[in-house]
Amino acid sequence: MGQTFCCVQVEQSTVAIKEWFGKYNEALDPGCHCLPWIFGQKIAGRLSLRVQQLDVRCETKTKDNVFVNVVASVQYHVLAGRAADAFYRLSNPSKQIQSYVFDVIRASVPKLNIDDVFEQKNDIAKAVEDELEKAMSAYGYKIVQTLIVDIEPDEHVKRAMNEINAAARLRLAAKEKAEAEKILQIKRAEGEAESKYLAGLGIARQRQAIVDGLRNSVLAFSENVPGTSAKDVMDMVLVTQYFDTMKEIGAASKATSVFIPHGPGAVRDVAAQIRDGLLQANNTIN
Structure with a gap:
């Protein structure tokens, strides 16, 4: 119409x-x-004149011989003042853009290892955009932006990369677990050492208290009973404690059999042994 x-x-x-x-x-x-x-x-x-988007999938090989599919997204539009060039000079702009993307990606990616491709995808996108801008501007097209939206290695390679990452994390976890166990063992040993030290200190104080009590008993008995020597009083006290001990062992409900040499001579030997032990402990404390 x-x-x-x-x-x-x-x-x-x-x-x-x-x-x-x-x-x-x-x-x-x-x-x-x-x-x-x-x-x-x-x-x-x-x-x-609207901005258009073209997704280009390109298969190529990295420096370490890994085949990858790189997906580039190209955003472009026709320049209003150069519509004649865009209409008459290119019969298929999409194919032209695709050819340039293939050329740049297949020239850039083979220089990089697979890990570097992921890290430097922005550099690859910038190289594609610069090349397209130089080529397509002569035909009346403006390249707005180029993005590398996806990098897809072979499925076996992805599985291997995941296994490498998992192994590294397991190794790190094992190292941290070993460090934790080491710290626990050190702390446990320090606790045992401190416990033994305190137990020894308690025994030493107990022996000191026994020695002090015996000394006070000997001095009090010597003052109240004239003519007795300190050795006599000490022998009497030790013999008394010896019999008290025998009484407690016999009265205990869960007492086991204890064989101790018993007799007048044995009592004197026990007294000598107790005296020597207490004196030795006193010397150790001092």
């Missing part, structure tokens, strides 16, 4: 390519335009 009344409508964000008897005349902006077709004017085609 528009062609019948020699009027055409160009939508927003679109340019129309006007030809006059088959020759390019001008690019029509959005709005209503009069094209008297009887004078050889017509619309040869339309171009969208």
Whole structure:
């Protein structure tokens, strides 16, 4: 109907390519335009000025011989002032962009190991964008941005990489566990040493108290009973304690059999042994 009344409508964000008897005349902006077709004017085609996106999947090999699929996302649009170049100079802009992406990725990725590809994907995207910008600007296209959106190694390689990572983490966990056990053993040994030290200190104090008590008993007995020597009093006290001990052993409900030499001579020997032990302990404390 528009062609019948020699009027055409160009939508927003679109340019129309006007030809006059088959020759390019001008690019029509959005709005209503009069094209008297009887004078050889017509619309040869339309171009969208909106930003378009092209996803390109490229298979290549890394420096360490790992095959990967690299997915690049290219965002581009037609320059309004160069719509004629975009319309007439390229028959298939998508294929052209795809060819440049293949060329740059297959030149960049084989220089890197698989781990470096993941780390330097932004550098790869920048290289693709720079190359596309130089190439496509001559055809009236503006490259807005290029992104490396995915890097897919072979499934076996991904499984191996995951196993390497898991093994490294297990090794780190084992190391931390061993360090924790080492700390526990050290603390346990320090606790046992402190416990034994305190137990020994308690025994030493107990023996000191026994010695002090015996000394006080000897002095008190010597003062109250004239003519007795300290040795006599000490022998009597030790013999008394010896019999008290025998009594306690016999009276205990869970007492086991204890064989001790018993007799007048044995009592004297026991007294001598007790005396020597207490004196030795006293010397050790001092």
